Every structure is written in structure tokens, then in C-alpha cells.
């Protein structure tokens with residue numbers, strides 16, 4: 001029997017897969033096409049993650065933004081910086097709102113079939129993509145895959161650090177937070193030779209998401225992250241009672257590994273396609289920008305890299321410095337904000353800077369060290 005054939009297959013229905021379908025549908029590019037969406041978790045509805053990012057203009061999911069912060073703070077043991085990030089606004093979107101909205105738009109696709117199973121044995125074959133799911137074989141003219149790629153740090157030559165984290169949504173009994181001010185990086189915790197910092201995203205005077213993030217390849221037990229959160233909240237926010245209403249956690253691989261973006265008609269998207277900024281783990285904004293561009297030019301798919309190569313090289317430099325322990329991470333990141341206008345740092349981390357801005361930014365770092373590491377990472381990449 002001939003395998004079922006679709007025009008487009010979306011393998012993985014998380015952020016990247018759903019966003020791809022959403023932008024293609026909104027751009028009117030799916031009329032008359034048969035589409036299959038494959039994910040073992042089926043239709044996602046959970047509040048399983050919160051996406052934060054900063055942007056200067058309203059974005060494609062502006063109505064879903066749960067909270068906005070015009071001010072951020074950055075801290076190490078000696079410095080407490082208060083940053084007006086204008087023209088940027090720091091924003092947070094909850095996955096539960098995103099999945100609901102995006103799935104409603106996707107439901108309007110006439111030729112959509114959803115398969116609740118793992119996609120396996122995915123491969124480009126001539127002008128088609130072949131895969132199996134739930135015991136059946138399928139073919140497609142074009143496939144977008146966000147199936148995870150499990151890299152092992154020791155097997156690649158590029159720098160690699162996990163960003164492992166755990167967050168508590170808490171509700172305090174007393175007014176504790178300023179809902180207009182988020183802590184972007186608070187390093188006031190022992191570093192243990194790693195980069196350890198907290199995010200604090202207050203939604204009101206009594207409700208906030210407090211998260212510990214660690215850049216290292218050594219993961220902790222859940223109870224250890226919890227102890228760090230408890231101590232931090234006690235030392236810096238409240239000694240009163242609070243309730244933990246929800247938790248989230250996970251791991252984001254941070255690496256300048258050159259993730260391929262396509263193999264013939266098999267297109268890699270999301271983390272699998274290198275949409276994660278190697279030095280920060282932020283993915284959401286760059287991915288949406290990439291997929292908006294892709295949907296606008298579809299079916300022409302020539303310009304689909306999520307980040308300019310120069311930014312991947314800058315990040316390889318920074319990651320290598322962090323991985324080697326050349327500079328303490330807390331002073332490295334806090335120095336960036338202390339020596340530059342905040343919007344320049346944020347523009348750089350979003351990949352929005354001009355070369356002149358990048359030179360200005362670099363002149364505020366240890367230029368000898370960064371220069372040496374940059375050259376060795378460039379040689380490693382191209383030779």
C-alpha cells in the first residue's frame with residue numbers, strides 16, 4: 001500500500017512547530033495544502049513554560065503578553081543597577097495562553113491532520129521527506145522538524161553549557177515586589193565557579209515568578225534548586241510567609257554548534273534549528289522573527305538562518321570564556337550593563353546592533369581576552 005502523502009509535515013508541535021503553522025496560516029500560504037502535525041503530546045494546553053523576551057515594538061503575539069516591565073535590575077555582590085531599558089520593554093507570555101490562541105488559528109486549516117505519536121526515522125529522500133509515526137509510514141513534499149537533537153558537550157568542538165533552571169510562582173502575604181521592575185540577572189548567590197543567577201518577574205506587589213538559572217554542565221537535585229530559591233527569597237525579598245502556586249523548570253542547551261537549518265526539503269526549526277541564542281538561551285523572539293520572514297517568503301526558503309553568523313561567533317567567544325572560567329560570570333555580565341547604556345546591551349543580545357555598536361560594546365570588555373578567544377573560535381569554526 002502507498003504511504004499517506006502530505007504537502008507539509010510539522011514534526012514536533014511545541015513552540016516552533018505551532019508558530020510555523022500559525023504564521024503560514026496567517027500569511028494565507030496553506031490554502032489547498034494538506035498538512036500533518038505530529039507530536040506525542042497531542043494538542044498542548046499546559047502552562048509548562050513562560051517565555052520572556054524584550055522588544056522595542058509590539059510583536060505578533062502582543063495581545064497574549066501577560067506582563068510588561070519597562071525597568072530591569074542587574075546585581076552582583078557589590079553593584080545594584082537600575083536600568084531603564086527604553087525603547088525596549090521586557091515581556092512575558094505564558095505557554096497556556098500561547099497554545100490556546102495558536103491552536104485556535106491552526107484549527108482553521110482545512111487540510112490539517114493531527115497525529116498523536118512520535119515521528120521516527122525522519123529523513124530527506126530525493127524531493128520528499130519520509131518518516132514513520134504510530135506504526136505507519138508517511139511522506140511529505142516538505143517537513144519542518146523541531147525534534148530535539150541531543151548533543152553531548154564532549155562530542156562537539158564548540159563550547160557548550162546547559163542553562164538549567166527552576167522557577168517558583170509565589171504569592172506573598174505582604175506587599176513585596178514592584179510590578180514595574182524585573183530582576184534580569186541577580187547574581188547575589190555563591191557562584192561555585194559557574195554562572196548562577198536569579199530572575200524575578202513580579203506580576204503585582206504580591207505575586208512573582210522567581211527563578212534560579214545556572215550555566216554549567218553539572219545539574220542539581222530539585223531540592224538543591226529549591227534551597228537556593230528559599231534562601232534568596234528570604235535574604236532579598238521577604239522573611240514573611242508566601243505560597244508557591246506553580247513551579248516550572250527545564251534545561252536549555254547553550255552552544256555555538258552549527259545546527260544545520262535544512263537537509264533538502266527537511267527544514268530544522270526551533271532549538272533543533274539553532275534558534276536559541278547561544279550566550280543567553282533566549283529563543284522566543286528570534287524564532288518568531290525567523291518564522292515571520294519564512295512565512296512571508298514561502299515557498300521560497302533561501303534566507304532562513306535564525307541568527308546572523310557573526311552573532312553566533314560573538315557568542316562562541318563569550319561561552320568559551322564562561323566555560324573556561326577566564327572571567328567570573330557575575331562580574332562579566334554586570335560589567336556589560338555598568339559600562340554600556342542598557343538598550344545597547346539588549347540590542348546586542350537580540351542581534352540588532354550595527355557593526356559600530358558592536359565595536360563600542362566590545363571596547364567596554366577585556367578586549368585582549370575577547371580578541372584572542374574570538375580568533376580561536378573563528379579558526380575552530382572555519383578550519
Ligand SMILES: Cc1cc2nc3c(=O)[nH]c(=O)nc-3n(C[C@H](O)[C@H](O)[C@H](O)COP(=O)(O)OP(=O)(O)OC[C@H]3O[C@@H](n4cnc5c(N)ncnc54)[C@H](O)[C@@H]3O)c2cc1C
Nearest residue numbers: 012013014015016049051052118119250270271282283284
Ligand atoms: C521551562 C522553559 C522556559 C523557557 N523560557 C524561555 C524564555 O523565557 N524565553 C525564551 O526566549 N526561551 C525560553 N525557553 C527556551 C525556548 O523558547 C523553549 O524551549 C521553546 O519551547 C523551544 O521551542 P521548540 O519548538 O524548539 O521546542 P519545544 O517547544 O520543546 O517543542 C518540541 C516538541 O517536539 C515534540 N517531540 C519530541 N520528540 C518528538 C518526536 N519524536 N516526534 C514528534 N514530536 C516530538 C515535543 O513533544 C514538543 O512538543 C524556555 C524553555 C523552557 C524548557
